Amino acid sequence: MAAAVKKPEISERFDLEDIRKIREYNAARYDGMTSAEIVADTKAGAAELHEIMRKRKLARQTIK
Numbered sequence: 001m002a003a004a005v006k007k008p009e010i011s012e013r014f015d016l017e018d019i020r021k022i023r024e025y026n027a028a029r030y031d032g033m034t035s036a037e038i039v040a041d042t043k044a045g046a047a048e049l050h051e052i053m054r055k056r057k058l059a060r061q062t063i064k
Contacts, residue, residue, distance in 0.1 A: 007025065008022055008024070009021075010022070029041075
């Protein structure tokens with residue numbers, strides 16, 4: 001992988017500029033990766049997000 005890429009600062013508004021920053025960040029991260037590596041990285045991130053969402057759902061259910 002190329003040089004380490006700094007994560008973008010995302011605003012509270014989450015506007016088009018933030019989306020552009022994220023796209024540029026991902027493009028830099030994926031530079032030099034194979035398609036399989038990119039897919040694996042995306043799936044790992046999705047799995048992490050899915051786990052966060054699952055925990056939040058369980059937390060909401062226990063509050064009720």
